[in-house]
Amino acid sequence: MMQTVHWTSHNGITSFWLDRDGLCTGTLIFGVGMRDEPPTLAGITHLIEHVLLRLVQPVTVVHGGTVTTDSLQFYALGKPDDVAGFLNAIAAAVSAFQELTDEVIAFEKSVLEAEDPHKFSNVSSGLLTYRYGTSGVGAAHFGAPATSGLITAELIDWACRWLTAGNAALTFTGPVPSALDIRLPAGEPVCHHQGPPLIMAQTLIKSRKQGVAFSLLVPSQDAGLLCEALRYELLTRLRHGAGIIYSVENFTTAIDNGQSQLDLVLDPVRHNTIPTLKQGVNTLRGLVDAGFSEDAVQSARHAVTAEFGCDDYVPQDYLDQLAIDALLGRSSRDRQAILDRATDITSAELTKILRNSIGSLIVAVDKSVKLSKADAGSLGLATDRYELWQRTKEPKSLQPPTEGRPGQTTWRHKSSPTTLVLTPTHLMSQTSRKTKTISLADVAVVGDRSCGCLSLMDQRGRSIDLNMDEWKAGKKLRKQLLEAFPREVIRPFPEE
Template sequence: MSITSLETHTAETSGVRVLWADLPIDPTMTVWFGVGHQDMSPATAGITHLVEHLVMRRLGHVAIPHNAESGMVSTQFYATGTPTRLVDFVERVCEAVTWVRTVTDEDLVLERRTILAEVGLASLYAGADAFSLRYGLRGMGLGAVSHTRLLDWTAAEVRAVAQEWFHAGNAMVVSTTPPPVALTLTLPAGPAPVRARHPETLLPGPSWTRAPGEHVVLSGTMSDSAPEGFRSLAISVLHDVLRGELRTTLGHVYSVEVMAFSLDPEHDLWTVVLDPPPESVCDVVAAACGVLERLATTGPTGEELERTRAGLLEEIELGAGRAGWFDSYASRSVRGITAPSLAEELELLASATPADLRGPVGDLRDSLLVMFPADHDPHETALTSLGNAGAREIDIFAPSTPPTDGRGRSFRGRFFSRARGLVFTLHDDRIVLSSPVDTLTVPLADVVLVGTDRDGDVELVTGRGAHLVVAPSLFRGFRKPFEAILGRIPSTATRYDKQRVMVSADEPVTTAITS
């Protein structure tokens, strides 16, 4: 069988979509659900991870290699083995998914603990990433708060998510061999989801900022103005050219990691993560901007295009390469996104010219977001390159309007505490934290999450993704005025106890995070 003749087949079993292809790898079956963090609200983002763990615990002992994943766009359970074992695995997954609709709060205890061990204490607090900076806490931006309520979710919330998303209408069984005749799927019935278009970006155009982390991150979007095959090839060319420039030629990075997501039928989202040492950050940003501008303006050289094209063609001849393509195809299909066949992609891959890739890379350039490590001050070389790209600095903590009550009331951190040098100012419409190096503003009307721990510390998170942890005990005379200000936060915000449940029999979660 030639690779261009690889066919995908669709069927239906017990009301569930089935997708399969005959691949030269060990037989693998996956139960996919077209739901991930991006489909939730700020209050429930990440709860699909808890559903995944509950299902896997319910399975009991499975005699073949198996695992599960929950991420931004889907939740999946997969195994590799003989047809009889695979049928047993899939049927047990279906039973476990049905059982989740009946879970109790006691059923959640062990899996909360396991997930906390997996993601770490810091994940109980909001973060900032390229997606939340672009979209706020909507769609793909919800990954920044994906476990903030891990210790507060109730069984009722888990059951509601299972009812809405984990059913036959939002499921797909994917197999790398023809599905066994004995396969039956006993998932609860449910309608196919009606998916809204992904939220629009909140960025004003090309932008740059600083955010927690050690890496340089570039991200952008592509529209469907170019065929998907050209868009995929453009991303691969960008990866190869960046790697050649930043690692092979300059020696400034070790890793160039590219990820891409289909947001909806009209848009793709991409991100490139780079790992330069601190002294090379600005040189890497300047060089990356130069590569992006060149590829968007003139396209890759003939040699660059042929090198990437040859590598992709070699990869797809391998069983692992075909399986990777099939996995990507399935991940879009389960969410109702029509994907081209492998033959269609290969036809575009073979015919693409440098000019065909200018448009997709131009989309990336025009929607560019560059993230510097938080403690890095960009120097002139990087700022010039960003300016040439039309990128403006953004600050999600910067106020858009002056306060409604003038100067407000200020409270200084206690002298002999870790809050020394910090000042909180309370206004009728906002909270402002000032330090010797920065000022952070949280508009009360924008707050969507209010989490309180057992020390009385409070995390405030806005829909734009700004977040602040307030420790009232560290500021003189602050607690009562602060509690009064909290009363001004809209009733639509979710208020929760960050440590409502214990992670062990006798000890609550503690954290070193402070304001």
């Protein structure tokens, strides 16, 4: 008999629990994640997670914290009273968060840098950012160099807004412990907004990341099954058949109540990148025409059954997802309904889902690999160079005014014929052959790096780094650029 999920209210916090004796896992979940962070505060939820864990030390029970696209979670595993003690301590630290000191923040910033040095110092957009830009779920994929400049007041404001009883839930793999006494600041559920995709056609993105990746928008109900079936077909053709990849990593991200982004990341070596691109796209298009093999459907069934139906117990991940869905106002699927769907799904149904979703295809490919526009065109894909610098054929309309802007407006590169021109609305890069521009209004974050460089990122997550040492009068250039942007988008960034 399938285990029943119970729910109750603990001090105003919705709590999901199971009838299971012995050791348990308990999780305190807040409905805030990377998707809620503006570009200027990217990384703030992760820093708060670290700070709270530090404030409750020493802790001897097995414990931890994590930040996802949708949530902030603190968990412990052990005897029920020990688990309750840890979660009580986290809640007490949240309630006393206004007493936070600068020293604790500085310490945990250094730990975050050690955890992931690249993410801590660089903008590195991914598949969610390519599709949605820097707002909503797109914020989960572009790094967190703004972390180094976050200040105490910003962390306190963020915690006061999001870490409340009205935006929290609890899960336990056993009964709610009698020692549990979580008290959080009062608050109401917070609205989450997701804008529409920025890319509406099948597109190839020239990415800074290595390898090849595919991304689709699919119905959430069948995202897991479709993802596993596609993974099977790609491995069959590109690994077992062609020997040009090793693995296919698959991810699904809920966008809203009914739609998810499905991502598949392939790992060819550099000289096999183009063959992987071509065979991968042709595999997807071939499946739309010919359908999934029965082996692929069976593989998808087995994967879902292994995740949700290996025994009568409810998996902890499923329990936590129930809580997150409740916090975000999303409907949750019954576990038995998920297993029944896996049993009943057919090749024709999976093929129809893929056919209806293929129009949302985004393909990302390593930009260091030579790929012509004709190659992309032969695959039926538009090409997006994904560059902040945009080429223009009408530079005259963007020329700086002869008066009205004080100071220097033109700078020359020290070792090339390139010239930078700053107008009231654009930054321009000019050579004898071409002109490229950046719209100042499109810039979402200006990273003022400790090395003196400036990092610019726009609303789509495209970025560049300007090294002032490469330009004549570079100090003046840096000063004028900083003055050209609103102060609220300028953030301290660490040295690269």
